[in-house]
Amino acid sequence: MSSSLSNSKRKLDDYAADDALSLLPLNPTATRMRKDQNALPSSSSNSPPSPRPLASRHRSPFLDSSRSLTRLQFFVRILSDYTLVLHADSSDTIKSIHEKIHSITGIPIIEQRLIYRGKQLQWEQTLDECMVQNDAGLHLVGRMRSTEHPQAWQLINDVVSLIFYLYKNNPPRPPPSLLALSPPKTVKSMLLEFLSMTPRNDSDQASGHLQIFNASSAPAALVMLYMSSHRPNKEAADDAIRQVISSCKTILPKHTYHQCVPIVMEFCRLLNRAAGTDDKLYGLCRSSLGTMLEYIEIGEKNGVIGLRDIFPFVSELAAKLSHDLVVSMESTTSPGPSLDDVTDFSAYLAPARSEIKKDVGFSSPIGVPLSEECFNVSVCYADEIILLHGIFIDLLSKLEKCLVKIEELVDLVMQQDGEVVMVGCCQYLAILKELNKISQLYYGCEEMFWEVMKRRKGAICYLIVRYAKRSDDHKWILQYKEVTNFEARRHLAMMMLPEVKDEYDDLHEMLIDRSHLLAESFEYIARADAESLRAGLFMEFKNEEATGPGVLREWFFLVCQAIFNPENALFVACPNDRRRFFPNPASKVDPLHLEYFSFSGRVIALALMHKVQVGVVFDRVFFSQLAGHTITLEDIRDADPFLYSSCKQILEMDSEAVDQDALGLTFVHEIEELGTRKVVELCPGGRSMVVNSKNRRQYVDSLIQHRFVIAIAEQVAHFAQGFADIMSCRRLQRSFFQCLDPEDLDWMLHGSEREISVDDWKAHTEYHGFVETDVQISWFWKIVGRMTREQKKVLLFFWTSIKYLPVEGFSGLASRLYIYRTSESFDRLPSSHTCFYRLCFPAYPTITVMQDRLRIITQEHVGCSFGTW
Incomplete structure (x- = not known):
């Protein structure tokens, strides 16, 4: 196809000699149609103008029609060396300007595309709506054949035309050209089609395609429709804009985010001015832009x-x-x-x-x-x-x-x-x-x-x-x-620990014989898939009817007592505090000792996860290694008081006495292993390296490292791995211990150090069948008040399967406690439902009878082993 200028003929493509995506605004100086070699820059950018802050961007031509109508003169650049001077009223439509250009140049209207301030002007707009000012410069380029994306241009132009049609026709009714389609096209479906056409594997092609969206003024047209007072129009625009934003994050791959950002940014700017920052659609656009920033x-x-x-x-x-x-x-x-x-x-x-x-x-x-x-x-x-x-x-x-x-x-x-x-x-x-x-x-x-x-x-x-x-x-x-x-x-x-699930089907089930508690627990826990343990545990003892949380609490207490029993050679109790433990360097007497340490780590993590106090605590040496801290002299105070005292004396001795070899020490350490004593060098050539005032700190540090780090490194590593299995990763295991002080873990694992308060116990107990003023209740609390510290613990364990209260006392339990009245004969012992924290007994006739019954269940072998009594 060709068209005539006033004295010559040129092909359509000549009018589009410049790249169709050259969208920079022009400032022509010619006052008539003439040949002007300096009218356009020698080259033009293929990118839209760089985004500017919200406050500095000009208002959208669709959002401001307050200017008075005036007669305008403006310039239309047609070729790289021709400029056309036109006059029109500010109320004239862009379509009428296209018609004028056609009458002068012969260029078919369908092949024209007018660009102003980086945006394509739409037929339905007026010069005033487009903010075209006096002496403004417009740029005419070929509409379809001069672009690398003719289908995309055609489609986005149809979208904008449909938006204007909807905006000017209330109630909105699709134009006849779209009604003929089956099903009729909507703004949302056409935009989805446009975005789906985006090239996936060619960044340059994708960039050119997506630039068309902003260059066509589609964002401004959609915001104009969104601000419509007609609700269906507003809802259609809202739906369409959400589709564009969603597609930018879901349909398009992440490597195209940097090409989608200008689109989302434009919506943010337009909606900010038109609807304000409290508008929900603006908030969506702002949030979407924020999530994209991570990838660009x-x-x-x-x-x-x-x-x-x-x-x-x-x-x-x-x-x-x-x-x-x-x-x-x-x-x-x-x-x-x-x-x-x-x-x-x-x-x-x-x-x-x-x-x-x-x-x-x-x-x-x-x-x-x-x-x-x-x-x-x-x-x-x-x-x-x-x-x-x-x-x-x-x-x-x-x-x-x-x-x-x-x-x-x-x-x-x-x-x-x-x-x-x-x-x-x-x-x-x-x-x-x-x-x-x-x-x-x-x-x-x-x-x-x-x-x-x-x-x-x-x-x-x-x-x-x-x-x-x-x-x-x-x-x-x-x-x-x-x-x-x-x-x-x-x-x-x-x-950092998993949450215990409530669904029974997800729990890891265990059926354990009390007489083989440690060995069978090891098989159920050490051999299990870690993922199955994270859901939680369901526990019952063989030949016993009781099940539920109370039985599980009892199992945790019993198995931990077995794990940390020094007779099993896994852990050593501190001499000055028999509740405190650290790994036994001689644990290798058992060929499965490292697997048992992994098992121990899992059990302790599970006990913490289920919020069960098990009555044991870790020595500072053990805790510090699990947290990744360096072991110092102060850390070994409880683990080895004799070594601690000796090292303190070495460091505090007079320097001259040390240099005179008063200590008689070299860099060696004597250890007992499997019944025999052996000497280990603390460093290469340690046997001949005499301890003096200059290297005594090094000697002490080396001795501590060998005794409490190197000697138990494997045991600590396997325990840590078992603990990490429940947490799902090793990094979390270390973070768990780092976020706590050693005393914090003491309280979480062992529980309260205070003697059980009868007043606190009574304040957290309710009654069923009895009332607080009944004589039996008065007798009960009087008897409990006379019990020894250990008897109170055994009674509490019989009642709840809890022997060590949380640090908060009874208020830290998952439930209040209950005393139920039964109709059984007076010669029956009290019974309990540990899952529900219930203690049950009949209305004993005298305080002597009640005291006798309670004395029996507070014996250690009864109260702590009631399943076999």
């Missing part, structure tokens, strides 16, 4: 998006969080900052921090106010650096006030013996986590952050216990464990 390159030079593009979102979200914090502080029923806002804040902060670090060549915290002398290079993002510092100060100040409010409320509610309920603080920890990251950028801010955390320790611990979730990253809190208490650290540690 950020930077003003190489990336499709830079810090100045994303920082307005950071400021916007920070302002929203600041406002919501104030509201939540003023009202306990306020929802407070939303999860979406906090998630978006985190998503935009990550690349912002990264860009700031690159900008300043980050090697040490940034001082504010900024000083050029602080940096080796000039700072490009000085404004953003200062703004982010201000955001940190503002949010930290607001959060501290919120934390003060929490502490005041907790104190008030505790005085009234009620439950603290604050709806709006569930996102406080997540915001604090982001502020911690920001604080690391600035000089003095990290110290400021942790000072606030320490001042508000009570509120921080409340937030951790109440709102910390398994899916969250809590490592940042544990950088400074002094801002937490035992309850908070226990909560964080327990979230």
